[in-house]
Amino acid sequence: MKALCVATAVTMAMAWSTPLLAASEPPPGVASCSGCHSSNAAAGSPVTRLYGRDANEIVTAMTGFRDGSIPATVMNRIAKGFSDDEVRAIAAWLAAQK
Amino acid sequence: MGISHRISRREFFGASAAAATALTFPLPAFAQAAARVVVIGGGFGGASCARALKQIDPKLQVTLVEPNKTFTACPFSNNVIAGLRSIEQQQFGYDKIAAGGATVVAQAATGVDGAARTVTLADGTSLGYDRLVLSPGVDLRYDALQGYDEAAASKMPHAWKAGEQTLLLRKQLEAMEDGGLVVISAPANPFRCPPGPYERACLIAHYLKTKKPRSKLIILDAKDTFSKQRLFQNAWKEFYPGMVEWVSLSQGGKVNAVDPATNTLITDFGNHTAQVANVIPPQRAGRIATSAGATDNTGWCAIDPVTFESKSAPNIHVIGDACLAGAMPKSAFSANAQAKVCAAAIATLLSGGTPASPKLINTCYSLAAPGYGISVAGVYQPKNGVLADVEGAGGVSPADVPREFRAREADYAQSWFTTITAEVFG
Missing domain, CATH: 3.50.50.60 (FAD/NAD(P)-binding domain)
Known part of the structure; x- marks a missing residue:
């Protein structure tokens, strides 16, 4: 029981010491996207806005850019730097943004 | 906030060893302020x-x-x-x-x-x-090229920090007579904006082609290769034939010293006296x-x-x-x-x-x-x-792609x- 208490306390301390961050922690790579893809809907850029976009659409686009089946100027070069798992994590995070 | 958490946890665990463990777990600045x-x-x-x-x-x-x-x-x-x-x-x-x-x-x-x-x-x-x-x-290194100090930069602008220097270089180009020589001195790696000197050469050449078509532009480079090199060189041939010349390190392009009084850039292979001299010096943090x-x-x-x-x-x-x-x-x-x-x-x-x-x-x-x-x-x-x-x-x-x-x-x-x-x- 005492051991359980210690474990619980440590777990709680860890959870407490990283408030909110863990749940919404952006996956590797996603911070760079807003260099070109505006996070602000009002920006009026011709470059596709990704925040709030359907995750499957983002995965399909990135996969198509990577294998060359969707033509692109620069996204083909960038998509090749990300694995399927990374793309899925990035897409899920972007889809969850407002 | 930290304090109230601490109290509630003390209450929850009482005076047990578990509470002590939790409290000594690293809780930096967050717990205080x-x-x-x-x-x-x-x-x-x-x-x-x-x-x-x-x-x-x-x-x-x-x-x-x-x-x-x-x-x-x-x-x-x-x-x-x-x-x-x-x-x-x-x-x-x-x-x-x-x-x-x-x-x-x-x-x-x-x-x-x-x-x-x-x-x-x-x-x-x-x-x-x-x-x-x-x-x-970056800081521009005013100790790297003999003769190139802060005072020289008001005669031979670097225009590598945007603002007054940008406008100075523009004014000099506007004041230059048709048929003048523009020289850009590009530093060795690493430096801010690796393709920047070559884009600058293109856009100055565009200005010259449009307004002062008998003029020339030389890039004196402390390198033998540069960013987007083939694409820039193709564009120079296509848009500015006979106007832009790139002198690499091995061709004697490295500028060692400048003379602001005569607007001259000095390399091991000779001197270049420019009507407009854009000296992009080596840099540091x-x-x-x-x-x-x-x-x-x-x-x-x-x-x-x-x-x-x-x-x-x-x-x-x-x-x-x-x-x-x-x-x-x-x-x-x-x-x-x-x-x-x-x-x-x-x-x-x-x-x-x-x-x-x-x-x-x-x-x-x-x-x-x-x-x-x-x-x-x-x-x-x-x-x-x-x-x-x-x-x-x-x-x-x-x-090789269409113009579109x-x-x-x-x-x-x-x-x-x-x-x-x-x-x-x-």
């Missing part, structure tokens, strides 16, 4: 980082130290030199960063005491920090980085590729042009990407966590002519202690500038 992060430098790196820190954790006390009330952006400033754009289109303020909760201090930082964790300001006051971010950009103990013998700042923490100065992070970011070039895009990764890492560190290994992207557009854009891109991740290229990703625009492709990249260049300046300052 909001952690303090000071960011020095309000360019694409520092302004992005200050803003991102407040977005990630609104409780952080974030202070942005930047003496200028207006930021003048370097990307697209070659268009200002060529008369294609006004300097006002390059300028941004810090109101939105302040509105986001960061305190903006309009002073120069004059020193850093890493042991006391304080930053000294020009007025003699100081700021304490738990974590410090340095984003000071902004000097506050040296005060902080964050520079190495190259004059740049070695960093941990996960957190951007200095390898020599604990609790001090360096982002943007001042840091040695491995394969990442010194660009505004890189600085912005690094700023966001660094902000997340700092928030994680301050809350006792371990930052995850990041991935970063860079994309740099250049204009070889109005409506003709080319790009280089890369994806980076920590490998063997530095940020390395992710193999198989990145590269430059293809060599170049036009789209020119449009994307413009929309990148609009987006990134809105993300950082808007």
Whole structure:
């Protein structure tokens, strides 16, 4: 029981010491996207806005850019730097943004 | 907030050993008061980082130290030199960063005491920090080319920090007679904006072709290769035949000295006397980085590729042009990407966590002519202690594509500038 208490306390301390961050922690790579893809809907850029976009659409686009089946100027070069798992994590995070 | 948590947990666990364990678990600044992060430098790196820190954790006390009330952006400033754009289109303020909760201090930082964790300001006051971010950009090395000091720069502009210098170079080009010689001196690596001198050559050549077609432009280079080289060289042939000449290092292009009195650039192979001389000198990290103990013998700042923490100065992070970011070039895009990764890492560190290994992207557009854009891109991740290229990703625009492709990249260049300046300052 005492051991359980210690474990619980440590777990709680860890959870407490990283408030909110863990749940919404952006996956590797996603911070760079807003260099070109505006996070602000009002920006009026011709470059596709990704925040709030359907995750499957983002995965399909990135996969198509990577294998060359969707033509692109620069996204083909960038998509090749990300694995399927990374793309899925990035897409899920972007889809969850407002 | 920390106190009330502590009491409720004491009540929950009573006086058991478990409670003691929980209380001694690392709970830094967070448990006492909001952690303090000071960011020095309000360019694409520092302004992005200050803003991102407040977005990630609104409780952080974030202070942005930047003496200028207006930021003048370097990307697209070659268009200002060529008369294609006004300097006002390059300028941004810090109101939105302040509105986001960061305190903006309009002073120069004059020193850093890493042991006391304080930053000294020009007025003699100081700021304490738990974590410090340095984003000071570059200092031009006025000790590198004989004869090229700050006074010489008012005769032979570098125009490598946007603002007065940009306008000076533009005025000199406007005042030059048709048939004049323009010389650009480009430094060895590493330096701010690797494709910049060559884009500048293109856009100045565009101005000359349009307004002063008998003129010539020579690039004296301290390198044998440069960014987007084939694409630029193709564009010189296509758009500015007979007008642009590139002299590489091995052809004698390295400028060793200048004479501002006669506007002469001196190499081992001879002298070039120009009507307009644009001397882009070697560079180093902004000097506050040296005060902080964050520079190495190259004059740049070695960093941990996960957190951007200095390898020599604990609790001090360096982002943007001042840091040695491995394969990442010194660009505004890189600085912005690094700023966001660094902000997340700092928030994680301050809350006792371990930052995850990041991935970063860079994309740099250049204009070889109005409506003709080319790009280089890369994806980076920590490998063997530095940020390395992710193999198989990145590269430059293809060599043989329809003109429509170049036009789209020119449009994307413009929309990148609009987006990134809105993300950082808007």
